[in-house]
Amino acid sequence: MDHATETPALRDWLAARDRAFLAELLRLRPDAATPPPRSSEVLAARLQLRASARRVLPGLDATALAVLEAAVDLGADLEPVPAATVLDSVRARLAAAGAPARERPTLAQLRTALDALRQRALVIGDGPGRGGRFAGRAGLAGRALRVADGAWAALPPGWALLPDPDRPTPERLRAALAEIDDHQRRLLDTLVEAGGLGTTREADPAADPALPVPRLIAAGLLERVDHATVRLPAAVRALLRGIPLPEGRVPLRPDPPATLPAGDADARGAAAALELIRGVRDLLELLGGAPAAVRRDGTVGMREHRRLAEALGPELPRLVAVAAAAGLLGVGAPHPLPAEDTGGDYLAPAPAADAFLAAEPAARWAMLIDGLRGADVDPAADRPLLSPEARRADLPALRTAIGDLLLDADAAVADPAGALLHRRPLVAVRTPPAALESALADLAALGLIAREGPAAAATAAWRAARAATGAELAARLAPLLPAPTGDLIAQEDLTILVPGPAEPALAAALARFTDVESTGVASVHRMSEESVRRGLDSGMTAAELHALLAERALGEVPQAMGFLIDDVARRHGLLRGGPAASYLRCADAAELAGIMASPAAAGLGLRRLADTVLIAQAPLAEVLAALRAAGRPAVAEDADGAVLDLAEEPRRVAEALPRAPAPQPADAEVIARAVDDLVRGDAAAAAGDGAGGTRIGMDDDPATGAAAQDLLARAARAGIEVTIGYVDRNGRALRRRVRPVTVGGGHVDALDPAEGRVLRFLMHRVTEVVQEAPPVP
Secondary structure: OOOOOOOOOOHHHHHOOOHHHHHHHHHHHHOOOOOOOOOOHHHHHHHHHHHHHHHHHHOOOHHHHHHHHHHHHOOOOOOEEEEEEEEEEHHHHHHHHHOHHHHHHOOOHHHHHHHHHHHHOOOEEEOOOOOOOOOOOOOOOOOOOOOOOOOOOOOOOOOOOOOOOOOOOOOHHHHHHHHHHHHHOOOOOOOHHHOOOEEHHHOOOOOOOOOHHHHHHHHOOHHHHHHHOOEHHHHHHHHHHOOOOOOOOOOOOOOOOOEEOOOOOOOHHHHHHHHHHHHHHHHHHHHHHHHEOOOOOOOOOOHHHHHHHHHHHOOHHHHHHHHHHOEEEEEEEEEEEOOOOOOOEEEEOOOHHHHHHHHHHHHHHHHHHHHHHHOOEOOOOOOOOOHHHHHHHHHHHHHHHHHHHHHHOEEEEEOHHHHHHHHHHHHOOOOOOOHHHHHHHOOOOOOOOEEEEOEEEHHHHHHHHHOOOOOHHHHHHHOOOOOOOOOOOEEOOOOEEOOOOOOHHHHHHHHHOOEEEEEEEEEEEEEHHHHHHHHHOOOOOOOHHHHHHHHOOOOOHHHHHHHHHHHHHHHHHOEEEEEOOOOEEEEOOHHHHHOOOOOOOHHHHHHHEOOOEEEEOOOHHHHHHHHOOOOOOOEEOOOOOEEEOOOOOOOOOOOOOOOOOOOOOOHHHHHHHHHHHHHHHHOOOOOOOOOEEEEEEEOOOOHHHHHHHHHHHHHHOOOOOOOEEEEEOOOOOEEEEEEEEEEOOOOOEEEEEOOEEEEEEEHHEEEEEEOOOOOOO
């Protein structure tokens, strides 16, 4: 291997970068920017933390992860490796596995992938291009790279995309696990709990091949370390722990996904958003009138679930999830309390619901989109409403990955799942099909994507959502919605067609005296005797209803509608009630006589004062409800005879449900300040360099502990020896040269070549790890 070109330490490499590179690096890895790092040394320590690498790796495509894998397999996590060798290795391994040329990434694509790793500081090194990029046609002779500490260790154990004839595939390992007996399974489970390393006489190559351990070694489920030690392969450990691994051939060539014409995606997205907005509005109004009691565990019981589902349909779980994510729902004691209060908590609208109900459609849409950004509830989960078991922490990132994938395609992607497997393999592999479908359904319901069969396309709403939030987002969404209309079409079958989203005033009026029959961009409302009576009860008059229809209707109003209004109004208001506790009056003495003879009279404590006046011992609202149930609707009036609306005040709880924080994009000002601090810190720092090799002294800084663990993990993969300084149980400081075998669980198991036995070192007792520099030819 050519070692002529060395790569500097990460801190020195970062110190040599220009401001533009550092700003982009911190944009891609924002966790390293807060608080602003004081120097490149501090930034390097943060970037090499395994937790930081775990955040950035899911954003890489399969090509970049394959390049990282090839580099590690060539030892680039231990020492510099020629960049050309890494790229050639990817293509050679794919060719050796029989992958067709059209499925193998080109050198230009591999160089671009290498730049993606370099820009994220996952590999260290400079290419021949401008700013040290590897992309371009210039040769790579003399150009080397090294994998940054923590980069490969942050991937799931056993992760591999490139074919390797010496490594069993996950499919083969899964099949082998299915064939082992109970004794072998218990043996493997014990090794999983013990850290993956075990000692046994059956590890001897001369042992009887019919014994359990030799059979497991032959099946590829165990690895022989020496004549008395076996190790559980990382891929087997992952499968036993239920950690998903790539199976089958993952597409490594970054070709655009197969697409279809997007058609009227924006219009279909807007229609879906209006339907969801209507559903959330209906949910808030329903819960505002009759909050849903929750159980002691904080979930909604089946009886309440059925009540809500009967009114709102099968989309209830998604409506609750979206409304809760937007801060529109809360759990607590509502005000005012329900008439039959049980003393427990209720699911009811939160204070923000009033602003939502009063807002224009675009503002409502923006509120729901902003809420979805951090929403981690899976509406498709078969769990009670509000159950914490319905949460998936990876849902926000999954939705973002899908939406961005579709947005970049600029057309309808025929197979979103297949495209996600290349674009974000770490996300795709750990996402069950049901979770992917739920994420797509969430985006489609909010109008952020439009679906047609398995195909999906991003809409202009997703582009707006990626660029803005709040009021600015609402302003960008407004042009995507159909213009509100104040017109209606009155039809002979007593239905009213609104040919577009109704203006707020028209929508409020229609809600008072009609029932919604169908929804969408256009909506159909039905008039009936009951609905017209409801409108008159709310204070509308027959003349106002006639005037509204005449003013708003396109064309003539059918006579049947006028007859219905007049007929209901003729019988409406004959019976009048007022507080006595309450009273009833009616010009028709026979009507009152019929009421006195009805079963409702006894329960209300009715008594006749005159032929046209009754008084009741029950409150007026209770009297009116009982009479309405008995088929004798009455109208409430005040002392002057004006109609009163006795509808109850909508109920509200004091606080919204807790919401998962939405992922925050990197703030440009924070990044600029961090870059300024880096430049000043590096200018003030004293330049210095250590001796060859790697020595990590342990202290209280988590970064040094992570670096030591990464060094041990690299040594275990490469099979090289290191010197470990540690303190034994008697407090004595000792040093021992060993070959690490397994690292994890707070300890390292290492083989002592001098004694030929495996030793276990607890990480909290390790004081230093030293790896000598390799000889340079």
